[in-house]
Amino acid sequence: MAQFSLVSASVGLITLQNPPVNALSAVLRQGIVDAVEKALCDPKVKSVVICGQNGIFCGGADIREFGTNMRGPPLIPMIHAIESANKPMVAAIEGSALGGGLELALGCHYRIAHSQARLGLPEVTLGLLPAAGGSQRLPRLIGVPAALNLITTGRHVTAAEALQLGIVDQVTDHNTVDAAVKFSQSVAGQSLDGRRISTYPCPVQPNLDAFFEEAMLKVRQSARGAIAPVACVQAVRAAATLPYAQGMKREKELMATLFTSGQARALQYCFFAQRAVGRWSTPSGGRWDTSKPRPVHTAAVIGLGTMGRGITVALAQTGLSVVAVETQVKQLTEAKQAVSGMLERGATRRGAAPTPDRITYSENIQAVAGADLVIEAVFEDMALKEKVFRQLSDVCKPGALLCTNTSALDIDHLASQTRNPELVVGMHFFAPAHVMKLLEVVYGPRSSSQAVATAMQLGKKMGKISVAVGNCRGFVGNRMLKPYLEQAFFLLEEGATPELVDRALEDFGFPMGVFKVSDLSGLDVGWRVRKADGMVESGLSTGPSARIRQGRRYSPLGDLLCEQGRFGQKTGRGWYLYDKPGGRVSKSDPWLHSFLEEYRVQQGLVARRVDQQEVLERCLFALINEGFQILEEGIAAGPEDIDAIYVFGYGWPRHRGGPMFYAGMVGLAKVMERLDHYHQAHPDEPSLQPCSLLRRLVASGKKLHSQL
Numbered sequence: 023m024a025q026f027s028l029v030s031a032s033v034g035l036i037t038l039q040n041p042p043v044n045a046l047s048a049v050l051r052q053g054i055v056d057a058v059e060k061a062l063c064d065p066k067v068k069s070v071v072i073c074g075q076n077g078i079f080c081g082g083a084d085i086r087e088f089g090t091n092m093r094g095p096p097l098i099p100m101i102h103a104i105e106s107a108n109k110p111m112v113a114a115i116e117g118s119a120l121g122g123g124l125e126l127a128l129g130c131h132y133r134i135a136h137s138q139a140r141l142g143l144p145e146v147t148l149g150l151l152p153a154a155g156g157s158q159r160l161p162r163l164i165g166v167p168a169a170l171n172l173i174t175t176g177r178h179v180t181a182a183e184a185l186q187l188g189i190v191d192q193v194t195d196h197n198t199v200d201a202a203v204k205f206s207q208s209v210a211g212q213s214l215d216g217r218r219i220s221t222y223p224c225p226v227q228p229n230l231d232a233f234f235e236e237a238m239l240k241v242r243q244s245a246r247g248a249i250a251p252v253a254c255v256q257a258v259r260a261a262a263t264l265p266y267a268q269g270m271k272r273e274k275e276l277m278a279t280l281f282t283s284g285q286a287r288a289l290q291y292c293f294f295a296q297r298a299v300g301r302w303s304t305p306s307g308g309r310w311d312t313s314k315p316r317p318v319h320t321a322a323v324i325g326l327g328t329m330g331r332g333i334t335v336a337l338a339q340t341g342l343s344v345v346a347v348e349t350q351v352k353q354l355t356e357a358k359q360a361v362s363g364m365l366e367r368g369a370t371r372r373g374a375a376p377t378p379d380r381i382t383y384s385e386n387i388q389a390v391a392g393a394d395l396v397i398e399a400v401f402e403d404m405a406l407k408e409k410v411f412r413q414l415s416d417v418c419k420p421g422a423l424l425c426t427n428t429s430a431l432d433i434d435h436l437a438s439q440t441r442n443p444e445l446v447v448g449m450h451f452f453a454p455a456h457v458m459k460l461l462e463v464v465y466g467p468r469s470s471s472q473a474v475a476t477a478m479q480l481g482k483k484m485g486k487i488s489v490a491v492g493n494c495r496g497f498v499g500n501r502m503l504k505p506y507l508e509q510a511f512f513l514l515e516e517g518a519t520p521e522l523v524d525r526a527l528e529d530f531g532f533p534m535g536v537f538k539v540s541d542l543s544g545l546d547v548g549w550r551v552r553k554a555d556g557m558v559e560s561g562l563s564t565g566p567s568a569r570i571r572q573g574r575r576y577s578p579l580g581d582l583l584c585e586q587g588r589f590g591q592k593t594g595r596g597w598y599l600y601d602k603p604g605g606r607v608s609k610s611d612p613w614l615h616s617f618l619e620e621y622r623v624q625q626g627l628v629a630r631r632v633d634q635q636e637v638l639e640r641c642l643f644a645l646i647n648e649g650f651q652i653l654e655e656g657i658a659a660g661p662e663d664i665d666a667i668y669v670f671g672y673g674w675p676r677h678r679g680g681p682m683f684y685a686g687m688v689g690l691a692k693v694m695e696r697l698d699h700y701h702q703a704h705p706d707e708p709s710l711q712p713c714s715l716l717r718r719l720v721a722s723g724k725k726l727h728s729q730l
């Protein structure tokens with residue numbers, strides 16, 4: 023609802039009340055309409071201030087209403103009534119004014135913001151555009167380039183930037199409502215003719231056609247198939263070229279296409295999934311709302327290689343004291359330099375002071391004795407990690423949480439090396455750890471719910487999307503990656519090229535195809551794991567058994583490349599060719615194509631035409647099938663967990679909602695049918711055999727997601 027009150031004898035104060043973010047639900051919209059009418063009819067009211075309760079102006083339209091039969095007064099006429107009012111309407115912006123919230127404020131004649139407030143039109147991130155006049159008013163207020171930037175990226179701006187751009191009229195460090203009330207009194211009775219943004223001409227944009235052509239090209243390149251950013255450019259172009267009323271018509275048409283699109287559904291699902299994963303639970307009854315995290319003031323990191331450095335930076339940036347331990351002197355020296363460089367660059371980006379003084383370095387594990395939480399990031403070698411955990415168990419203070427950043431190893435086995443296995447969890451960061459948003463918090467059968475809660479809370483403080491998952495080889499993300507990679511290798515054997523496979527995946531929306539990603543991470547990483555698993559046979563034998571391991575199809579292609587010293591970008595060659603070791607720009611490699619041809623001849627394989635559809639179905643459906651298996655085993659609590667992991671850690675295109683949501687969009691029956699089809703053709707590939715949960719869901723007609 024919206025509360026109306028008379029303050030300072032002549033100011034009508036309208037307070038939006040819809041916790042937690044004052045989203046513009048049907049009830050709130052009705053409340054605003056009624057309150058505005060009251061204020062305009064009351065002769066005592068000379069000016070009006072609109073604010074939000076609990077320190078937040080408004081989080082925009084109520085996203086939960088979008089999938090429903092929307093009732094209540096529509097936003098556009100409501101905002102129009104505010105703008106047309108003959109008494110000054112002032113928005114008092116605290117906390118956030120986002121989406122419809124900012125559009126409401128743009129309908130007001132003046133905007134006063136608190137210095138800590140954030141403003142933005144993030145509709146594009148939900149697959150929409152600001153369709154309550156935002157796409158037409160903002161360019162008129164701040165000019166086309168600035169508005170286009172805000173609308174196509176959805177980024178939030180600080181109050182200071184909003185003031186500089188001209189979105190707000192005043193910024194205050196004091197009570198925003200008091201400032202707005204005073205301000206509204208000072209302008210009461212003045213003409214409002216120059217204050218109605220819809221009547222402004224849009225500032226002239228030189229070389230309009232060229233400007234929008236370039237903008238469209240840029241957006242299409244970065245959108246990776248997302249339709250909302252493109253519609254946003256079209257809407258802003260309408261603002262720049264059409265009178266307001268026609269621009270509004272265009273805004274509505276564009277919104278109509280987006281509003282019912284699968285992409286909008288997927289993006290809105292991601293918004294809620296990102297929040298839902300915070301409400302974790304474990305099979306042993308641990309829950310987010312009943313488990314109390316332990317305080318963490320000092321954290322320690324063991325091993326300052328690629329991951330340990332990023333984790334150290336992320337912890338220091340969170341404001342913790344960090345003890346960083348590395349046994350190799352050379353590595354330690356390099357790590358110190360690298361960490362301080364990363365902190366400096368991070369601080370420059372955020373406009374804050376660097377925080378290296380919070381880090382102490384040591385070559386000795388005894389230095390971690392005072393830490394509340396330790397994150398081990400030494401080589402992926404079980405014997406080494408066992409030793410480190412035994413040492414930690416001796417050295418650390420009672421109650422300290424012992425975490426491992428292992429990518430795949432058994433958490434419970436590591437826990438068994440310690441005196442307090444209930445204090446051991448996985449904290450699986452993704453490279454680069456100070457940048458990537460995802461954190462898998464891995465609990466073993468003996469991890470206490472307090473340990474999970476502590477790691478989850480720390481992850482949140484670090485700004486990560488933290489997902490609690492069970493203990494199995496590769497946990498959720500890397501486990502699902504295995505069948506995906508495996509299918510990509512098999513497709514090469516059958517006639518595809520790395521270029522074809524990567525193009526299909528990039529056209530689907532991944533930032534990089536599987537082979538480019540492998541070159542980036544280093545082919546030797548997987549090779550080492552396969553060697554440790556006893557999968558690698560040196561050289562190439564012929565005959566069917568050369569490509570069978572443990573009774574199932576196996577492709578030695580990756581191993582053969584590694585034997586040639588082709589480790590990817592780091593050696594300048596892998597699935598692609600690079601101009602030098604460490605080079606980033608991939609080129610097609612004729613050597614690789616001849617190698618694949620020779621390999622097929624040697625193995626008696628006849629190359630056939632593989633198309634993009636087969637690439638997507640085999641790689642993605644095999645990955646999705648593993649996701650169903652993970653759900654069945656209870657390793658992930660729900661599909662949102664898997665989807666959040668893939669969207670935030672593995673570059674799954676957000677506008678496709680994550681693998682499990684995507685499966686629902688395609689139709690579970692179709693996914694199962696295609697898996698069955700491919701499994702019949704490749705009976706030695708168990709990852710193509712639909713798992714029983716998928717079969718049961720299809721048989722019962724049940725859905726995995728209520729949104730579908």
Ligand SMILES: CCCCCCCCCCCCCC(=O)CC(=O)SCCNC(=O)CCNC(=O)[C@H](O)C(C)(C)COP(=O)(O)OP(=O)(O)OC[C@H]1O[C@@H](n2cnc3c(N)ncnc32)[C@H](O)[C@@H]1OP(=O)(O)O
Binds near residue numbers: 042043084144151
């Ligand atoms: C046939 C076709 C016809 C087509 C024509 C259709 C015409 C329709 C016209 C409608 C025009 C509308 C245009 C428009 O105005 C669109 C919008 O406004 S879309 C919404 C834009 N707003 C946002 O994207 C903001 C989203 N929220 C946030 O970013 C953060 O929540 C916020 C910064 C506000 C606060 O962050 P924080 O304090 O960290 O809290 P949480 O994020 O954890 O949120 C708390 C809680 O609140 C839920 N929530 C947040 N925002 C909304 C929202 N806008 N609607 C509903 N619910 C919201 C959030 O999910 C959390 O709840 P959980 O239960 O934990 O999920």
Ligand SMILES: NC(=O)C1=CN([C@@H]2O[C@H](COP(=O)(O)OP(=O)(O)OC[C@H]3O[C@@H](n4cnc5c(N)ncnc54)[C@H](O)[C@@H]3O)[C@@H](O)[C@H]2O)C=CC1
Binds near residue numbers: 347349403429450
């Ligand atoms: N590199 C990646 O992309 C990711 C790696 N991981 C995992 O993180 C862990 C570390 O991986 P990377 O950082 O890539 O390895 P790395 O090889 O870059 O670094 C490991 C560091 O640990 C140090 N070290 C070894 N034994 C030590 C000991 N006893 N005490 C202190 N330091 C010791 C080494 O000197 C080296 O500097 C592994 O378990 C890996 O599986 C997890 C996610 C991603």
